[in-house]
Amino acid sequence: MIEGYPRSGNYFAVAAFQVAQPRPVPIAHHTHAPANVIAGLRLGVPVLVLVRDPEEAVVELVGIKPFLSVPLALRGYLRFYEPLLRLGDRFVAGSFEGVTADFGSVIRQVNERFGVHFSEFEHTKENLEAVEVESARLAGSRTGPGLPLMRTERPPEAAEASGTRDSLDALHRAYRSSSLAGLRRRARRVHDLLVGTVVESSR
Structure with a gap:
């Protein structure tokens, strides 16, 4: 199982693993639901949880899904990770940076933690090109009712956006607003606690 908050390297990790x-x-992925992580652990399934800096993940998500708000997305970050904190010693956590720079070391940690023997990913030009193709295929096949973490559904007419520099700057400012100080502190704490179990790149 490979799970994480949206914009945390989910497509890359799933595609690179398969490549x-x-x-x-078979991989369970992209449900963005902590209940599925917990269920996988109860079943003894190897579980990799992807972790990204909360500000970067939230801003990117709202940047491509403008029907969301920063407060809503930040609460979604907490809904995903906070229930997993007490289980952090039972899964492998992979940072966004570690996964995208040296995914082989993350797979190695999964093998060691769960006693499995998955092949490690090598970051060669050929493999990265294959990951792009597989990521596009995965993205094209994704359908679903909405974003349960944010307790919202995508409006039928809503289109995904590619955030401009100005719009992303505005989202960063919104994330750093004083009204979100409490949520930011909680998100930072969650991230930092999980980072303690993260497999960072060895490069």
Whole structure:
């Protein structure tokens, strides 16, 4: 199982994992639901949880899904990660930076933690090109009712946006507003506690 808050390297991790394996491996992914992580752990499934800096993840998510607000997305970050804090010693946490720079070391940690033997990803030009293709395929096949973490559904007419520099700057300012100070502190605490178990890049 590979799970994380949106914009935390989910597509890259799932695609890179599949590219690295000699044959397809079933993976539960992209539910963005802590209950699924907990269920996977109860079943003894190897679980990788992806972790990204809360400001970067929230701003990117709202930047491409303008029907969301920064406060709503920040609360979604907390809804995903806070229930997992007490279980942090039972799964492997992978930072966004570590996953995208040296995913092989993250897979190695999964193997060591769960006693499995998945092939490690190598960051070669050929493999990264294959990951782009697989990521596009995964993105094109994704359908669903909405974003349960934010307790909202995407309006039928809503289109995804590619945030401009000005709009992203505005979202960063919104994230840093005084009204969100309490939520920011909670998100930072969650991130920092999980980072303590994160497999960082060895490069």
